[in-house]
Amino acid sequence: MxxxxxxxxxxxxxxxxxxxxxxxxxxxxxxxxxxxxxxxxxxxxxxxxxxxxxxxxxxxxxxxxxxxxxxxxxxxxxxxxxxxxxxxxxxxxxxxxxxxxxxxxxxxxxxxxxxxxxxxxxxxxxxxxxxxxxxxxxxxxxxxxxxxxxxxRCENDRQLDAYFQQDATPDDAAERTALLDSTKRFNAACEKNSGRMxxxxxxxxxxxxxxxxxxxxxxxxxxxxxxxxxxxxxxxxxxxxxxxxxxxxxxxxxxxxxTEEEGSLGQARGFQLALGQFARNCVSTTEDCPLGDSAQDVEDRIVRLLKDLDARPLPGIPPRELTQTAATGGIAQSLYSKDFWQYLTEGLEQAYDGDGSILMALSDAMNGRGENGEYSNATAANISINCADDKPRYDTADVERLLPRFRAASPVFGDYLAWGLLGCTDWPVAGAADxxxxxxxxxxxxxxxxxxxxxxxxxxxxxxxxxxxxxxxxxxxxxxxxxxxxxxxxxxxxxxxxxxxxxxxxxxxxxxxxx
Missing domain, CATH: 3.40.50.1820 (Alpha/Beta hydrolase fold, catalytic domain)
Structure with a gap:
């Protein structure tokens, strides 16, 4: 996973x-x-x-x-x-x-x-x-x-736009309910459209x-x-x-x-480590790092950006906005290779100036969305294969219990990955093994x-x-x-x-x- x-x-x-x-x-x-x-x-x-x-x-x-x-x-x-x-x-x-x-x-x-x-x-x-x-x-x-x-096949392109725009790191009961309902709708669509597979x-x-x-x-x-x-x-x-x-x-x-829980927690640590490497590279190899005065300052500004986006999304790729969830995905995408670090630097600079289009493009790449608005089936296939493989099924109480560990592992990606454990909620097929x-x-x-x-x-x-x-x-x-x-x-x-x-x-x- x-x-x-x-x-x-x-x-x-x-x-x-x-x-x-x-x-x-x-x-x-x-x-x-x-x-x-x-x-x-x-x-x-x-x-x-x-x-x-x-x-x-x-x-x-x-x-x-x-x-x-x-x-x-x-x-x-x-x-x-x-x-x-x-x-x-x-x-x-x-x-x-x-x-x-x-x-x-x-x-x-x-x-x-x-x-x-x-x-x-x-x-x-x-x-x-x-x-x-x-x-x-x-x-x-x-x-x-x-x-x-x-x-x-699960949801269509229009539905997937909404799926990836939603708040994937809920802060209150209403947002938790909305995330869980969205997950259940997505999984029900998979069963309706591809139940035989x-x-x-x-x-x-x-x-x-x-x-x-x-x-x-x-x-x-x-x-x-x-x-x-x-x-x-x-x-x-x-x-x-x-x-x-x-x-x-x-x-x-x-x-x-x-287990899936251990894998997600390991990723939280791994992406936070990679983000730290990106931040240190910026301040050590750039005469005047545009993202902060120190590596810690770079990371702190990213945390503040994501918090601000939770309340006030930025203009992204019209008509969509750059939400906290989309920005987190875009940052994660850019940490897969040092070749992407330049895009992350440009995307963060742009976001600090009020424009979220580069981070949204990175998020779209992560989610398999083409410039024409069509999605590949990578997300549907990924969820289907993981849910067929992984036996554990998590609920909101499990996630709330685990949140302190995930937040300690990563202030940027912890909530994002912890709440993602709900992905197989109400999946129609039992998982094979731990x-x-x-x-x-x-x-x-x-x-x-x-x-x-x-x-x-x-x-x-x-x-x-x-x-x-x-x-x-x-x-x-x-x-x-x-x-x-x-x-x-x-x-x-x-x-x-x-x-x-x-x-x-x-x-x-x-x-x-x-x-």
Missing amino acids: PIPSRLRAAALTAGAVLLASSLAGCADDPPAHGDPTAQKLDWKACPAPSPAEGGGPAPSPLPDGGAWQCATMRAPLDWDHPRGDTIGLALIRARSSGPADRRIGSLVFNFGGPGGSGVTTLPAFGADYEQLRTRYDLVSFDPRGVGRSAPV LPNVATTDAARDMDLMRQVLGDDRLHYFGISYGTELGGVYAHLFPTKVGRAVFDAVVDPAQ HPDVSAPGAPPILVIGNTGDPATPYEGAAKMAKALGRGVGVELTYKGQGHGAYDSGNRCVRDAVHGYLLEGETPAAGTVCT
Whole structure:
């Protein structure tokens, strides 16, 4: 659960939308006939992304001029009845650029969320993986319920505008009631519009899809690169299919031992830590930091801004206003990468002058809202997958009991994340477990990378994942950096370790540290 509650969008997908500035359900899918592993994929030129994937143009050619290819894989709707009805899962690939005799197989990516479209994210960041393409076909997919893969549908665009404008940090009984009623309406809309999918979008279902994908792609083992929630999906796959794991990298690692409450509390600390790093960077590298005289002053002014917005929203992107909730989401979005810090600085400067448009644009990116006012289904998918996975259900009394701990962890994000624990209230499907089982005895070594400055998946999760995978399986590497993830930071040490492992099978020593 890397982005619980109101921080529901897939961070990497949202970042791609920010920098780049018809929903087909499963109701009409035909029943399966025969063995699903016997199907042959029909690879074709990729279409433009669907609205549920975030829209936009078809993917640009690869650096060497080659074309991205897309296909649809049929998978059982219900893995307990594998020869029953099927759904279509959208796949994308870039063929290996190296000699055929050097090709290892397919390298499957999941970029996180849950709820992020791999079909749009892989080409958006494809140039970063060109070295890996020398020995692999690069493959990604929209997991079930996401994007073009039988997408979960909940509220419409107009309703989502209101949903993301509401006060997500209530201060009195009336505001608490309004938040709870809004959550219940959203969840009822999910059941009304996608009730057939909701019991079938758990991470265990997606892991079984990946093993089917492995077989259909013609690979004896699954070679895998999971980022953020993708590490949880990879861990669940390793637990279910330990002897089918190939070379696997987990980057920006989810703590598999934590409950939803513990995960949200860890994020509160993580985002506050990242905000402190942003503030210190501003005052130490700028001759005259426009946001404050000291790091503490920068943070204090942000707290005051959010308090003021609770009472008096600013003009945002017309006709919408920048509310306290939208501003908090926009600040959080900008802490996923140091590349976004400049936008946060500009957005805060602008807000202090009475204009909330930049912070609102950042918030829109977090929530999957395009400039045309259309939303991807990232939020609907994220909530549906998290609620299918997570057994605990919280009420307002639980949140009020926990608020002091969350506020102590973060004066900026504490309330926001604590109240987000209500997200699965009255969800129509029971959650599977308190936390995922990722124990994988018999699996080969898996490279587990933690970033000490990661706000969304705090660094401690990497050690927890390595331990949970089992002795001799989880191999931890530490990156002392900032932002969500390590490989895409461009750090040479991290990249050399990943390339040596994925391309040559050379596992780095456990405890390796990159700075």
